[in-house]
Amino acid sequence: MKKNKPMTRRQAIFAGLTSAGALLLSGCLKKAPPTYGNILRMGDDLTYTAQRGLLSQRALAMEYQKSDITSFPVTDIGDPADPKSKAVYSQEYHELQANNFKDWALTVEGSVAKPAKYSMDALKKLGERTQITRHTCEEGWSAIAEWTGVPLGAVLKDAGILPAARFVYFYGYDKYTESIDMLDAFHPQTILAHTMNGEDLPARHGAPVRLRVETQIGYKNIKYLQRIVVTEKFIEPDADISTGWSWYTGI
Amino acid sequence: MNQSQSEEIKAIRHKRWVKSTHFIITLSFLALTVSGFVILMAHPRLYWGKAGNDLTPALFELPISRNYHHGGWEQTTPFKHLTSSQVSAVRTYDIFNENGWGRSTHFLAAWFLIATGLIYFIVGFFSGHFRNNLAPRAREFSLKLLWRDFVSHFRPQTRPADTQYGLLQKITYLWVIFFLFPVVILTGFTMSPAITASYPFLLKIFFGHQSARTIHFFAAVLLLLFLVLHIVMVIRTGFKRNIIAITFGSNHEKK
Numbered sequence: 001m002k003k004n005k006p007m008t009r010r011q012a013i014f015a016g017l018t019s020a021g022a023l024l025l026s027g028c029l030k031k032a033p034p035t036y037g038n039i040l041r042m043g044d045d046l047t048y049t050a051q052r053g054l055l056s057q058r059a060l061a062m063e064y065q066k067s068d069i070t071s072f073p074v075t076d077i078g079d080p081a082d083p084k085s086k087a088v089y090s091q092e093y094h095e096l097q098a099n100n101f102k103d104w105a106l107t108v109e110g111s112v113a114k115p116a117k118y119s120m121d122a123l124k125k126l127g128e129r130t131q132i133t134r135h136t137c138e139e140g141w142s143a144i145a146e147w148t149g150v151p152l153g154a155v156l157k158d159a160g161i162l163p164a165a166r167f168v169y170f171y172g173y174d175k176y177t178e179s180i181d182m183l184d185a186f187h188p189q190t191i192l193a194h195t196m197n198g199e200d201l202p203a204r205h206g207a208p209v210r211l212r213v214e215t216q217i218g219y220k221n222i223k224y225l226q227r228i229v230v231t232e233k234f235i236e237p238d239a240d241i242s243t244g245w246s247w248y249t250g251i
Numbered sequence: 252m253n254q255s256q257s258e259e260i261k262a263i264r265h266k267r268w269v270k271s272t273h274f275i276i277t278l279s280f281l282a283l284t285v286s287g288f289v290i291l292m293a294h295p296r297l298y299w300g301k302a303g304n305d306l307t308p309a310l311f312e313l314p315i316s317r318n319y320h321h322g323g324w325e326q327t328t329p330f331k332h333l334t335s336s337q338v339s340a341v342r343t344y345d346i347f348n349e350n351g352w353g354r355s356t357h358f359l360a361a362w363f364l365i366a367t368g369l370i371y372f373i374v375g376f377f378s379g380h381f382r383n384n385l386a387p388r389a390r391e392f393s394l395k396l397l398w399r400d401f402v403s404h405f406r407p408q409t410r411p412a413d414t415q416y417g418l419l420q421k422i423t424y425l426w427v428i429f430f431l432f433p434v435v436i437l438t439g440f441t442m443s444p445a446i447t448a449s450y451p452f453l454l455k456i457f458f459g460h461q462s463a464r465t466i467h468f469f470a471a472v473l474l475l476l477f478l479v480l481h482i483v484m485v486i487r488t489g490f491k492r493n494i495i496a497i498t499f500g501s502n503h504e505k506k
Contacts, residue, residue: 040352043359055449062451064301069333071306073324074341134302134460136444138350140294141304142460198332204341215445244351250445251358 041246048248055250057183061214064132064144069197072135072143074204080174080224081203093173093224101208106155106192110169110230113160120194120208127154129191137218138249146198147212149191156185156230165230170211173224179235179247180213180220189214192225217249263416263496269380270497272371275363280474282360287471289353292316293346297468301459306338310465316347361439368432384416385425391418404484420484423477431474438467 078085080093096104106123109115118126130148137143156168169179184190193212194201201207206223213220265273295313296305303309306327312319323344329335375381400418416424440446441453441463457463485493 040355040359043362044355046362047358051445055445059448061444061448062454068301069337070302071304071327071336071338071340072330073304073306074339075346079341134444136442136460137294137304138354139346139348140290140464141296142302143304143306144302197330197337199330202328202330202339205339215448217444244355246351246355251443 044246044248047246047251051248051250052183058188060189061133064134066132066146068144069132069146070144072145072205073141075137075139076204076206076223077174077176079204080172088174090173090175093226096173097203097207104208106209106225107227108155108159108230109227111162111165111232112156112230113162114158116159118155123150123155123192123209124194126158127151129188130195131189131191131212131214133189133212133214135218135221138245145196147191147193148195149193149209149212151188152190152192152211153186153188155192155228159230161230162232164232167231167234169229169231169235170222170225171227171229172206172222173226176222176224178211178220178222179231180216184213184215187213187215215250217251219245220249265497265500266378266380268370268374268378270500272367272374273497275367276371279360279363279367280478283357283364284471284475286353286357286360288315289349290357291468293318293348293350293353295319297465298461299458299465300461301454303461305342306340318344318346321346361436365436368436371428385421385428387418387421391421423480427474427477431470431477435467435470435474438463438470442467 078088080088080090081097083089083094101120105117105119107115107117127150128148129151130146132144132146135143135145152168156165165182167179167181168185169177171177180190189212191212192209193206194209196202196205201210206221206225209225210223211221211225291313292315295315295318296303296309297311297313298307298309305324314320321344323342325341325343327338327340329338375385397418403417404419437453438457440450441457442460447454447460453463454460457466
């Protein structure tokens with residue numbers, strides 16, 4: 001299994017300390033989390049470093065029984081298939097949905113040897129994992145559901161992820177963006193979910209495919225997936241840091 | 252021995268490390284209270300069990316933001332392969348949510364609290380502070396003394412703080428230091444997806460994610476109640492002298 005490890009714990013500690021040290025020295029060293037300067041972001045970075053250094057990176061988030069499944073609210077920024085939700089609306093997504101997502105394909109590009117577009121069938125051939133897990137929203141609520149999907153690690157390996165790759169960026173049709181590091185990307189429970197509670201992912205839960213990152217807070221689980229970009233550098237995502245939200249949310 | 256000297260002897264002399272940890276913990280506790288309240292405002296509903304949200308029953312809801320009973324939901328739809336009790340619904344209400352800075356402030360302050368708290372624990376244990384100043388003496392354990400101490404807190408003119416902590420005072424401090432703070436910190440950890448992945452026992456001992464959140468809330472309320480009582484007693488036993496003693500008061504560590 002060691003070969004599959006994208007980053008050892010020692011590397012994680014070292015990388016974290018280096019970036020924290022660089023932040024303290026220069027105040028604004030670019031392109032490694034955090035790229036941001038204020039004191040709150042330094043606290044977020046300390047949390048990131050500590051959790052990467054002190055916690056087991058392969059430990060699984062608690063998995064529940066079928067009887068634990070709860071109701072599940074939809075609290076996202078809007079429906080990308082609805083022209084009334086102006087900023088979030090995507091005509092392309094609208095058309096894909098009208099055709100029941102038969103023409104949908106996930107783009108995987110960036111630091112990969114074989115950039116490709118994966119149809120749903122092609123994705124499903126790469127593997128499958130079913131897990132009953134808890135979605136923990138930053139607002140304070142939580143919900144339990146059963147998710148089935150393709151392990152993200154399998155997709156990245158199939159695309160031929162390059163050794164220098166450090167982050168994975170996700171772009172949704174609702175114009176939302178998220179990114180995670182390689183430790184979370186290759187976590188066994190990090191999946192591209194296409195099925196929720198035994199049915200095709202319902203429209204407002206992110207159809208046709210959404211991300212599940214079980215070791216982070218809810219807003220990392222981007223919906224309506226369109227594109228994945230693997231990068232060697234950290235780019236400030238619009239979705240969180242610039243609007244005041246912590247990039248790493250393992251807490 | 253003149254008057255001023257004898258008064259000085261009566262005031263408790265805090266060690267330097269007690270003063271500095273007390274100061275940092277006070278500041279971080281205030282930051283945690285403010286940010287914790289802001290976080291609670293985003294979802295002022297509390298639950299018991301593994302999970303809970305607007306579509307599941309709450310223990311109670313607090314009227315502390317416009318999110319209280321907001322009721323802005325589209326019609327619920329059941330999941331096809333589940334019983335009708337599990338539903339999905341889309342929120343249509345623009346909620347109050349300042350968790351961006353609220354959460355980051357909370358966790359930054361928590362770092363200060365935990366780091367300082369650890370130092371306090373270690374030094375307090377090895378310096379004999381807990382043993383000498385906080386642990387009640389065997390002879391103090393009598394209902395009569397406990398009652399006398401209790402009643403004395405309600406006299407119009409409370410005796411100025413002694414150089415020794417009173418029995419009730421000791422019990423209260425021990426309860427806050429060794430029970431409330433550990434509980435509030437551990438239930439905080441229990442709300443973290445990454446920490447509970449590594450330490451799932453936390454979810455067991457606090458009965459699940461939402462139970463931990465509810466216990467976190469009540470522990471915080473008790474800590475605030477302690478803070479209020481603490482301030483009241485500080486004022487009643489000589490505000491000025493107590494404040495000087497815990498801040499810049501003369502340090503007589505050398506005998």
